[in-house]
Amino acid sequence: MAHYLVTGGCGFIGSHLADALLGDGHAVTILDDLSTGRLENKPARAELVVGDVADADAVRHAMDGVDGVFHLAAVASVQRSKELWAETHRTNVGGAVTVFEVARTIRDGASVPVIYASSAAVYGDNPNTPLGEDCVPQPRSAYGVDKLGCELHARVAWEIHNVPTVGFRFFNVYGPRQDPLSPYSGVISIFARRVARGEEVEIHGDGEQVRDFVYVGDVVRFLMASMRKRPQGAAVYNLCTGRPTSILMLLDVLQELCGKKARRLHRTARPGDIRVSIGDPAKARAAYGLTCRTGLLEGLGATVSWAVL
């Protein structure tokens, strides 16, 4: 049994990870400021430290005695990073650097390994899909720039300070517990609830923009496998399916699943919105012998069942 810190563990992905770690018999501490996370997401057996991931004292307190860190706390919305540029930067880069810094100093003699969330947003709007990890990053949002910054700091963490890290470039993650009520949330969580309730949905632009939607249960399997393998170095992997889905296709599948038709409100495209985002999953598959196996129908089924509760 090991003891892990999950930053952002009251959020969407972090709470699923915390559940799975506890299910495997590990002890879990969560550090979360509850800005978008929810207390009801916290597994009963996890210890919660309420605090800011960019505050070194809070991170030191939460990291005391742990064997590894999953760093997921961030302002997770591209849209919000436009509105709250400096604040997002402080959390998204400042938080990661603080975690790396404490990971190198908290234990005598050995650093604590850190698995962290990067993002497909580092690629920007690159039409050469599927995107492999060796594509030149060209982020188009403050969020994407900050996630790239995390990867660069992770390299420093390993090369200069001996802190082993693995960064996963999550593509569009979806599943139960992704907040359906926040306008800053993922499109699937918003659409799933609205279609299930017979409410209208907003399509930004023509709806032909494409995403690589990955189910949260698959993300958790990769995160856990990477910690089990004992990170060495500063690796970065895509976490994706390699399968494209347009926003209009997504809406069709959801309508089919719910047996309802939603009224479509057409809105102008979001400024800076990515047209096509599809990842190449080969490198992560080779490293961990895993694939994102949950099909869209299965994953959407689970999401809709949760959304109508």
Ligand code: NAD
């Ligand atoms: P989320 O908003 O549900 O979870 C983020 C958690 O971090 C929340 O619980 C929030 O309260 C906490 N948090 C935010 N700022 C904090 C701070 N300053 N100090 C402490 N806690 C703080 O989002 P999520 O979708 O679960 O995202 C988890 C991670 O995955 C993030 O790093 C995000 O950038 C990354 N990511 C998510 C997606 C996606 O599609 N959901 C895609 C790419 C990357």
Ligand code: UD2
């Ligand atoms: C997602 C992640 C982000 C980042 C990025 C990786 C969320 C909220 N954001 O940004 O963390 O890692 O992927 O590239 O999970 N849309 C509509 N109607 C709606 C909502 C959205 O048409 O009501 C469109 C939106 O304009 C975009 C697409 O759906 O074209 C996906 O939007 P999103 O906010 O779910 O995710 P994205 O790709 O901007």
